[in-house]
Amino acid sequence: MTIIAQDVLARVGNVLNDDAMVRWTLQERLRWLHDALREIAMRKPAALERTSVWTLVAGTRQTLPDDALRLMDMPRNIAADGITPGYAITPASRGELDTQMPDWHMARASVRIKHVLYDYNTDPLHFYVYPPAVAGVKVETINCLNPAAITDPTDVLPVRDEYVSALTSFVLYRALSRESEDGSGQLAAAHYSAFAGALGEVQQAAQAAQTAGV
Structure with missing residues (x-):
């Protein structure tokens, strides 16, 4: 399935309770989404x-x-x-x-x-x-x-749909890292852990599929 930027942005907006993109702008979220793709490429090159x-x-x-x-x-x-x-x-x-x-x-x-x-x-x-x-x-x-910059919510992302959770977690991590409220740092760290965990789960699923001959 093809992923577009909006697929991730919608999930991020729901979690942040900021669908209107008032507190965290669209440009910020698109930039963080590109950062997420770069991070995935560095940690798991086969994804791209x-x-x-x-x-x-x-x-x-x-x-x-x-x-x-x-x-x-x-x-x-x-x-x-x-x-x-x-x-x-x-x-x-x-x-x-x-x-x-x-x-x-x-x-x-x-x-x-x-x-x-x-x-x-x-x-x-x-x-x-x-x-x-x-x-x-x-x-x-x-x-x-080397993923190109994400400039529009309709941009197609160069990864498979199983990376939606990882991308969402990374954007949430970057958004909450900018906040100064009590607990935001802990939430940001939790989302980064979820990002890393999602990459591990994707890798395990790929290995399982390969072993099964899928």
Whole structure:
């Protein structure tokens, strides 16, 4: 089922008893909703997983597009038409290539990529390919979407419907974190815990479905 921003905003308004958006404005709630998507993407990248065809620049070092937060896999080469599949691409360790083939960055450029090298922890915005790419080579990637800003209640959210509860809890957490009344801090913390718990439940459900062969 497709989720639109209003699906979450309506739930938030009911809990806050502020459906008219007087105390917490629409712009604030939309901004917090975008923050929630970013948080989910960082904590659980598979929630915003998508398959894309990327066009490489010349050489070994490549940069993730602005609309991608991280590279999760690079399954195969893609022909120049952007559709026809080609040879498989396998992950490799930069340390192993550096040791076994220290001149690999200077190898002859190719239209067929054999290996992808990526370490999110040390360089999240770049990856390397071997052999060096000819400019314009296309590859299929599985990557985590960098969610665009939410600017309207009719905007479609790039997650499945099982994330509605998590999104709602996060927006409530941000709304109540701004308040100074007694108990608001505790409520905010409770909603953040609910957000984290919802992500855990979604992950467990996905694992159960995979085990059951769904």
